[in-house]
Amino acid sequence: MSDPDRCHTPHWESPQAELGRLQLLVLASVLVVAALLLLLLGWLLDPRLLWLLLPLGMLGTAIAWYVRASLRRYRFALLDDGVLLRKGLCWHSEVFVPRVRIQHTDVSQGPLARRLQLATLVLHTAGVNQARLDIAGLRPQRARQLRDELLQRQSNTQAMPAERPA
Amino acid sequence: MSEARVPEQPGHRLHPSSLAFELLVQARHLVPLLIGTLLASGSDRYSRYFLFALLALIPLLALHALIQVLTTRYWISDREIVLREGLLFKRVRHIPFERIQNVLLQQSLLHRPFGVFTVRLETGSGGADADLRVLGAEAARRIEAATRGHGDVPVDAAASQDRPALLQLGTGEVLLAGLVLDRGFLIVAAALVGVFQLDLPMLDLEAMARQLVTTLLRWAGGLNAWSLGLLLLGFLLLTKLLTLLLSVLQALLLWHGFRLEQDGPRLLAQSGLLNRARASATPARVQILSIHDGIWLRLLRRRAVAASVSGANAGTDSERGLDWLAPIVPEQHTEALLQATWPGLDLRQLQWQPLHPATHARLARRSLLLHLLLGVAVSLWSLKLLPLVIVLAAFGQIRAWAWTRLGGYAFDGKHLAWRSGISQRTTWIVPIAAVSGCTQLSSPFDRRHRSADLLLDTQAPQRTQTLRLRYLPVEQARELARRLRHGITDTTGLPAIQSTQAGTPAA
Numbered sequence: 320m321s322d323p324d325r326c327h328t329p330h331w332e333s334p335q336a337e338l339g340r341l342q343l344l345v346l347a348s349v350l351v352v353a354a355l356l357l358l359l360l361g362w363l364l365d366p367r368l369l370w371l372l373l374p375l376g377m378l379g380t381a382i383a384w385y386v387r388a389s390l391r392r393y394r395f396a397l398l399d400d401g402v403l404l405r406k407g408l409c410w411h412s413e414v415f416v417p418r419v420r421i422q423h424t425d426v427s428q429g430p431l432a433r434r435l436q437l438a439t440l441v442l443h444t445a446g447v448n449q450a451r452l453d454i455a456g457l458r459p460q461r462a463r464q465l466r467d468e469l470l471q472r473q474s475n476t477q478a479m480p481a482e483r484p485a
Numbered sequence: 486m487s488e489a490r491v492p493e494q495p496g497h498r499l500h501p502s503s504l505a506f507e508l509l510v511q512a513r514h515l516v517p518l519l520i521g522t523l524l525a526s527g528s529d530r531y532s533r534y535f536l537f538a539l540l541a542l543i544p545l546l547a548l549h550a551l552i553q554v555l556t557t558r559y560w561i562s563d564r565e566i567v568l569r570e571g572l573l574f575k576r577v578r579h580i581p582f583e584r585i586q587n588v589l590l591q592q593s594l595l596h597r598p599f600g601v602f603t604v605r606l607e608t609g610s611g612g613a614d615a616d617l618r619v620l621g622a623e624a625a626r627r628i629e630a631a632t633r634g635h636g637d638v639p640v641d642a643a644a645s646q647d648r649p650a651l652l653q654l655g656t657g658e659v660l661l662a663g664l665v666l667d668r669g670f671l672i673v674a675a676a677l678v679g680v681f682q683l684d685l686p687m688l689d690l691e692a693m694a695r696q697l698v699t700t701l702l703r704w705a706g707g708l709n710a711w712s713l714g715l716l717l718l719g720f721l722l723l724t725k726l727l728t729l730l731l732s733v734l735q736a737l738l739l740w741h742g743f744r745l746e747q748d749g750p751r752l753l754a755q756s757g758l759l760n761r762a763r764a765s766a767t768p769a770r771v772q773i774l775s776i777h778d779g780i781w782l783r784l785l786r787r788r789a790v791a792a793s794v795s796g797a798n799a800g801t802d803s804e805r806g807l808d809w810l811a812p813i814v815p816e817q818h819t820e821a822l823l824q825a826t827w828p829g830l831d832l833r834q835l836q837w838q839p840l841h842p843a844t845h846a847r848l849a850r851r852s853l854l855l856h857l858l859l860g861v862a863v864s865l866w867s868l869k870l871l872p873l874v875i876v877l878a879a880f881g882q883i884r885a886w887a888w889t890r891l892g893g894y895a896f897d898g899k900h901l902a903w904r905s906g907i908s909q910r911t912t913w914i915v916p917i918a919a920v921s922g923c924t925q926l927s928s929p930f931d932r933r934h935r936s937a938d939l940l941l942d943t944q945a946p947q948r949t950q951t952l953r954l955r956y957l958p959v960e961q962a963r964e965l966a967r968r969l970r971h972g973i974t975d976t977t978g979l980p981a982i983q984s985t986q987a988g989t990p991a992a
Contacts, residue, residue: 400974411932413925415966417973420921446921446942448949 329396329403337437338393338456342386344431350379395454397465402442404452416452418469420444426462438462442469496558496569500621502599503557507550507618509595515542559617561631566606568615580606580615585632587770587794590625592761604628629765651752651825652811652818654743662813663736664729665781666789673728706867713869740812747825754809764808766794768826772919772945773952774810776819778910788819792826793945795919827900827916835895835902841936844956845889852881894954896965899972901941903954915952917972919943925966927959937962 353375361368389408396403401417425441432438438459442452457465522536557570565581587607596602601619606628620628654662741758748765755763777789790810810822823830856878863870887907894903901920904912922942931937937959941952957965 398970400970409929411925411927413966415923415970417921417970419974444921444942445944447944447946448952449922449924449940449942452922 329398331394331396331405333394334437334454334456335390335393337435337458339387339390341432341435341437341456342390343383344435346379346382346386348431350375393456397468402452402454402469404454414449414452416442416444420446421469424466424469426459426466428459440465494560496560496567497624499554499557499617500599500601500619500624502601503554503619504550506595506601506603507554508547510618511546511550515539515546557617561628566615566628566631568617578615582632588629588632588763588765590629590755590763592757594759597761601625606632650744650746651822652743652745652814654740654756654813656737656741658813659736659740659743660733661785661787662740662789663733665779665785665787665813666732666736666777673724673731709869714873736812740809743809743812745810745822752810752826766792768828769918770795771826772915772943773947774823774826774914776912776914778912779906780908782813786816787813788816789813790819790822793943793947795944823914827914830897830900830914830916835897837893837895837904838961840889840892840894840956841934841958843934843936844892845886847930847934847956848885848888849882852885853878856881889956892956894957894965896968898968901954901965901969905955913952915941915943917969919945920969920973923966923969925962931959935959939965 354372357368357371357375385408389406392408392411393406395405400419401415404414404416406412406414421442422445423443425443426438427441428438432455436458437455438457439453439455440457440462442454444450444452454462454465519536519539522532522539552572553570556572557568559569560567565579566585568576568578568580570576585606589605589607590602591605592602596619599619600622602622602625603619604617604625606615606617617628738758738760740756742761743756744754746753751765751767752771753763753765755761771792772795773793775791775793777791782788789812792808792810794808810826811819814822820832823832856874860871860874860878863874884907888905891907891910892903892905894901896902900914900916902912902914904910920941921944924940924942926938926940927936935958936956939954939957939962940949941954943952954962954965
């Protein structure tokens with residue numbers, strides 16, 4: 320990225336490749352199901368429905384392109400005081416979750432993610448609107464490692480959420 | 486999950502009239518169901534069986550209420566309150582005083598003749614609250630005093646009058662608040678939504694509404710521009726009057742006799758005409774303060790200060806935790822109120838930074854484009870309305886300019902503040918300690934102009950878009966985010982952003 324960062328240059332990790340594979344797999348499954356459905360309807364009702372396969376294919380290609388492009392920006396960094404996550408293709412966002420506000424974490428795997436041996440680290444914060452942050456496309460081991468690092472360092476600092484010292 | 490370890494001495498019991506109130510609460514669940522069944526049912530066998538089944542529930546609920554009331558006991562020790570309830574399914578709760586974030590003493594119209602309160606102990610964000618329904622005045626105040634760490638000591642009921650009031654609102658002020666804050670619109674909107682969600686078979690509301698709209702449109706098409714304009718104006722004025730009336734009524738109900746006191750660090754507020762509600766909170770739990778301002782408030786030299794508190798459950802207005810620090814307050818007293826809540830905050834020392842310089846142009850362009858589209862659409866339908874659209878467009882331009890001029894943000898090292906709005910202006914203040922997450926957002930347009938938005942998250946329930954600092958210069962946004970990050974983990978203060986030069990923050 321061309322923008323100069325703060326004094327600590329964060330060490331960015333990007334599970335692009337793995338996450339890309341996962342998201343494309345999900346997309347492919349959805350498209351296959353939709354195509355099959357269309358074939359079925361075309362056979363049962365009206366063969367002209369099969370023409371819809373063309374726009375479906377185009378839509379699928381467009382979505383695939385979009386997914387790949389937006390993943391190029393997807394990256395996260397583990398800082399001393401929290402986690403930074405960057406994502407978004409058109410609408411860029413950079414989310415920061417402070418370590419001291421993390422209440423608990425989950426390492427979860429969907430069925431497709433399990434097949435690709437990928438996991439998602441979910442950070443639950445004390446907040447209300449951005450109460451959870453998902454970091455997807457991680458190897459399960461890396462996810463657990465991140466979780467341990469976050470929780471371990473958290474136990475060293477004052478970890479009482481939102482209680483200001485009087 | 487604690488064992489049924491209960492102190493030896495017999496605990497305090499609820500007030501004798503508790504049975505009535507407990508029954509009322511049970512009935513509140515049952516009655517809508519009964520009414521719904523009666524209205525929606527035909528006279529076939531099944532609906533009658535259903536009705537009988539519901540009616541059979543009543544003695545069961547009464548029995549449940551009786552058991553609940555007879556078996557509830559509580560003990561107050563030095564460090565905690567112990568609650569026991571239930572016969573078959575005994576439940577013992579130990580609530581340490583530190584976990585109690587808020588103590589609410591509620592008194593509805595029905596509570597008054599008995600002189601009782603429903604005491605609600607709020608424990609943490611969305612955690613299980615303990616309701617003691619109902620306790621006599623002395624017992625209720627004893628619990629309130631105990632949560633301040635005094636243990637089982639009877640509190641003189643008159644003591645609360647000795648506490649100096651930070652703010653006390655007379656009826657006139659409350660009426661003023663109702664007129665100025667104009668929450669009537671919200672009531673009407675909510676009522677409309679509620680009405681349309683009711684599915685009454687007798688009245689087909691949707692068809693009625695459609696008929697009304699078509700009749701109106703047909704009639705309006707035949708008038709000339711002036712009559713149409715006058716009619717619209719008249720309609721708007723009428724709605725405005727109606728909402729104002731509703732707002733004043735609501736203000737009276739909610740804020741009659743409003744009194745804000747300070748007890749140590751805690752803030753105590755009580756108010757209400759029919760439902761007398763008391764709420765308290767410590768400064769650490771106040772996540773957001775918002776100072777409301779506006780044309781009318783300025784003319785009257787008043788402000789309104791609202792607070793968003795962590796752990797406050799979204800419920801009816803009378804059951805929420807402290808949410809209004811001051812529905813209306815003379816502007817010179819605003820400082821004192823803020824000082825009482827957050828002693829480290831000095832509103833006058835805040836150095837306000839302007840928004841990104843390109844903001845005005847962007848907002849003006851967007852408004853112009855919208856009105857252009859509106860003008861095209863309207864002129865396709867009826868050219869007579871075009872002058873109206875032009876007037877609206879002019880207003881839009883003025884608004885764009887005003888919004889940019891009046892907006893701004895400030896950071897004093899410990900608190901982040903920003904203001905927005907034109908006629909209804911709000912200054913938001915969030916202490917770093919309350920921030921639980923921060924996001925930098927930029928759209929493609931933002932990136933072209935090198936600006937960014939900052940989105941904050943706290944523990945207080947708020948709509949996402951409320952805590953959004955818009956149109957910050959991108960370097961300032963990054964700098965602010967960086968300082969917030971350091972500030973959240975580091976408890977010592979940081980130097981404030983001082984520079985107004987483009988792009989280079991001092992210190």
